[in-house]
Every structure is written in C-alpha cells, then in structure tokens.
Amino acid sequence: MHTFAFIRPADAAAAVAAAAQANTAQQGADVRFVAGGTTLLDLMKLNVETPARVIDINRLPLDTIEAMPDGGLQIGATVRNSALAHHPIVQRDYAVLSQAILAGASAQLRNMATTAGNLLQRTRCVYFRDTAMPCNKREPGTGCPAITGSNRTLAILGASEHCIATNPSDMCVAMAALEATIHVQGPNGSRAIPIGDFHLLPGSTPHRETVLEPGDLIVHVTLPRPIAGSKQVYLKLRDRASYEFALASAAIVLTIAGGKVTQARIALGGVGTKPWRSPEAEAALLGKSADAANFRQAAEASMRNAKPQSENKFKIELATRCLAHALHMAATS
Numbered sequence: 001m002h003t004f005a006f007i008r009p010a011d012a013a014a015a016v017a018a019a020a021q022a023n024t025a026q027q028g029a030d031v032r033f034v035a036g037g038t039t040l041l042d043l044m045k046l047n048v049e050t051p052a053r054v055i056d057i058n059r060l061p062l063d064t065i066e067a068m069p070d071g072g073l074q075i076g077a078t079v080r081n082s083a084l085a086h087h088p089i090v091q092r093d094y095a096v097l098s099q100a101i102l103a104g105a106s107a108q109l110r111n112m113a114t115t116a117g118n119l120l121q122r123t124r125c126v127y128f129r130d131t132a133m134p135c136n137k138r139e140p141g142t143g144c145p146a147i148t149g150s151n152r153t154l155a156i157l158g159a160s161e162h163c164i165a166t167n168p169s170d171m172c173v174a175m176a177a178l179e180a181t182i183h184v185q186g187p188n189g190s191r192a193i194p195i196g197d198f199h200l201l202p203g204s205t206p207h208r209e210t211v212l213e214p215g216d217l218i219v220h221v222t223l224p225r226p227i228a229g230s231k232q233v234y235l236k237l238r239d240r241a242s243y244e245f246a247l248a249s250a251a252i253v254l255t256i257a258g259g260k261v262t263q264a265r266i267a268l269g270g271v272g273t274k275p276w277r278s279p280e281a282e283a284a285l286l287g288k289s290a291d292a293a294n295f296r297q298a299a300e301a302s303m304r305n306a307k308p309q310s311e312n313k314f315k316i317e318l319a320t321r322c323l324a325h326a327l328h329m330a331a332t333s
Ligand SMILES: Cc1cc2nc3c(=O)[nH]c(=O)nc-3n(C[C@H](O)[C@H](O)[C@H](O)COP(=O)(O)OP(=O)(O)OC[C@H]3O[C@@H](n4cnc5c(N)ncnc54)[C@H](O)[C@@H]3O)c2cc1C
Pocket: 032, 033, 034, 035, 036, 037, 038, 039, 040, 041, 042, 057, 077, 078, 103, 104, 105, 106, 109, 112, 113, 114, 115, 116, 117, 118, 119, 120, 121, 168, 169, 170, 171, 216, 217, 218, 219, 243, 244, 245, 246
C-alpha cells in the first residue's frame, strides 16, 4: 500500500517551501498540493500518482472572489467551482465561465473542486489511468497505445506521435476565451502566466503538461475587465446529458454592432490536447455579418488543422456544428 506524509502549512510561503523540495511539478511528482482532492485522490487510489508528501492548501486564505480596481475579477485558487459558477459578478459579466463550470462533473464534485485543481486536472485517457498499460504521459518512453487503440474521445488538435490525450476541462475553455491570467507564487517569487501559455502541447514530452516548476503554488486567477455588451455562450456536446466529459465544446465571447461581428474570442474543448483557442475562427468572423453562413465558415476554419485518430473522425463535424450553433446562440441571445 502506498504511504505518504500529510502536511498542513501555516501559510503560502511554508507551502511553497515544502513543495520546492519536489523532484518535479509534473507527472511523477513526489510532493503534491491537495485542494478538493477530486483528481489527486482518484489518481493516488489508482497508483498513477504516488506522492511521498501531500500538502493540504485548504486552510490558506485563497478562497475569495474579489472585484479588482481595474474592473477585472480575482479568483482565489481554492474557490470551489460551485461558488465561482454562482457568484453574481461571474453570472453577470463572465456568463461563459459560469455556464462552463455548471456543464461539468456533478453538483457534489463542483462543491469540492477548486479553481487551481480544475486548471490542473488530468486527462481521462483510459491508458493513462491503467498502470498495467504503457503510456508516455505516465511513464515516458513506454509508448502510446491510444494511437492504435481506444481513441474515440481523444484529441484531433495539438496531438503528437507521443500522445493524443484530450484536456478534459470545461472551466479552462471558458477561461481561454476570457483571456484569464494564472498567478503563481514560487520559490523565486511570483509570476503571472496567460492561460494560453500555461498548458503545454504534448510534443515529445507529454508528461510535462504545464509550465509549473517545483514549489509553484497557484494563488489566484484573474479575469480582465469584461467586454461591454459581449454575448457569451458555452455549449458542450457529450455522450449523455450529465456527469460526462465533452466530446466537443465551444466557449464564445462575441460583440456585434450593426449586424457585424466586432470582436470574437473563441475557444474549443474536448478536441484539443490543451484548452484550444481558435484564432482561425476568430479571424474568419471579424467584420463579417453575424449570419449562419459565416458562422459555419468560421467553425470550419477552426478545424482546418484537425488530424483525426482512427476512431474519432466524427469529432471534426461535431466540433464544427458545435461551434456554429454556439455562435448562433450567442448572436441571438
Ligand atoms: C467523476 C468525475 C467527473 C468529472 N467531470 C468533469 C467534467 O465534466 N468537466 C470538467 O471540467 N471536470 C470534470 N471533472 C474534473 C474535476 O473538475 C476536477 O477533478 C477538479 O476540478 C479538480 O479540482 P480539485 O480541487 O479537486 O483538485 P485536486 O485533486 O485537489 O488537485 C488536482 C491537481 O492540482 C494540483 N493543485 C491543486 N491546487 C493547486 C494549487 N493551488 N497550486 C498548484 N497545484 C495545485 C494538485 O497537486 C493536483 O495535482 C470530473 C471529475 C470526476 C471525478
């Protein structure tokens, strides 16, 4: 049986100092923070994660949501997903984030899951979670059985010959469309990381999923001032209506004036190896009439670089329809 020491640091500095002794902040870490535990404890039970030390960050004062002087919003790392989704400012100004969170998991899970934990949730690829199987993400150099095996739910954008796992988060897709920034306190000070730079493509090192280093504690996430008059939608398509991860999803932040699209921020879920911002779709929409033909054209542009696996070619048309319909929903909301 796997044994580990459980640590409750008095403050963030002590948490960072304890975690800074880790061999890595990526797969194989011997020290892990625990927040809601809904990802970490599952993976520890499966022996996919085997930390020697687990640092409980739940008592740190990181659980508040605060309006910032510049008009943006600061979300503490341990704010529960349910508290974030139901916060009045989020519902009013960042509706896409509220919708995305409420489309994920179950009410019970959302009551435990935290902002930082959600940013760092791991793929649901079945081989990753089964230690009897090889997996480059879990054990570098062992191979990727998903490429010739079960890959129906896996990625069609951003994959490599070493890993084709999908990033499963809904929240992160909305945060990508909202251009969130992740604030980290580490052994060498604090830094701010735009969400587009936070998750890494698998390349030849799929075990490295983010830019985090040993000791890095996510302290909060900020959202920029909301775009005045923006229409926001999160649409998630999945095999069943609840308690299921996305096969394809779309997060939209759109402004329309005089029938034309004046601003568009678009991110996709369920199809990419990381939360997938689509500059192709955004460029295709800008200055165009907000109509069905242009929405379809933009959605097709988002799939221009898609490379399906043996079982998931259907995702190209599914994601295209998902995005086109989400744009229609936003435009008519
Ligand atoms: C059955 C089930 C269904 C689900 N369905 C969905 C779904 O449909 N959509 C979806 O988006 N998600 C879904 N989830 C995932 C869920 O959203 C995540 O498990 C949850 O958000 C993780 O948050 P947590 O606080 O519990 O993380 P934890 O398990 O506590 O931590 C996860 C990781 O983050 C690290 N970590 C936590 N906090 C910090 C911090 N402050 N700084 C640095 N590292 C930190 C931990 O060390 C760990 O590696 C589902 C989960 C389950 C179990």
